[in-house]
Amino acid sequence: MRKRGLASRLRELFGGRFGTEESYEELEELLIEADLGAAMAMRLVDEVRDASRVEAASDHRDLVAILRRRIESTVIERPFVLTPDSLNVVLVLGVNGVGKTTTIAKLADHFRRSGQAQRICLAAGDTFRAAAVDQLSIHADRLGVRIVKQATGADSGAVIYDAIESARNRGEQLVLADTAGRMHTKKNLVEELAKIDRIVATRAPDAVYRKLLVIDATTGQNGLQQAEVFSGAVKIDGIVLAKYDATARGGILVPIAEKLGIPAVFLGTGEGYTDIRPFRAGDYAMELVSP
């Protein structure tokens, strides 16, 4: 794991000249740059300032510990495991290019490797672009899992429903459904999502049905806006933070948890199938602030 940019800069900042008004301002900027959000950054700086006053803490490790504790207690960790002996349906949502299709392939591999599901079906619910169906098909071939797809332009809800029906008939344990992430109008996206959600919920009431939202760690505060839009349309059960390896930022899970109360469930750490790991609040907070 590459070093977070924030960590080394904190060390610099805390090394020697900490306690001046200028250094507090700089700390606030660093936290905002790391995507923690302006409100959280301000609050964290106040806490660090108070602690420095009370304990006359000049040791940067004490201050880092305050930041770490606060970040750890703000993000929401919730294990995302499959329910055994049931049909699990996972709808993967997010705007274009965030990493949905890649995440689906990684999740198929993850659930199989961890012994949670052997019989898996991918649903090519991104029917908007031909390339999207092809991309998912290639993953299905490589992973040796079944795929349900239709021609480009088909109804996404129908593809996903077909996948669920056939998975149930075959006794499969997991359907991972791709979706289109186009966002040309917010209203259109919200309506489309709500429709797919209704189809799955009402026509597969026996399935253990959850929705994951993929956020791209390199897009900064935009990720919070995306989480607001999607969670306004359907209930989001967890966030997958993709491309966590590709940025020195990555703090966006903090404002998402704080403002929207959505748990984080996985971190995407590269382009390979095994580049995914369950989210752990303690590790995440440590990586964000510790040198």
Ligand SMILES: Nc1nc2c(ncn2[C@@H]2O[C@H](COP(=O)(O)OP(=O)(O)O)[C@@H](O)[C@H]2O)c(=O)[nH]1
């Ligand atoms: N470095 C890195 N790249 C990723 C990760 N997840 C996805 N990608 C890349 O991001 C690009 C878009 O991914 P894709 O799954 O097609 O996004 P989608 O449009 O949301 O389905 C591809 O080039 C992926 O290889 C990740 O965790 N780390």
Ligand SMILES: [Mg+2]
């Ligand atoms: Mg895709």
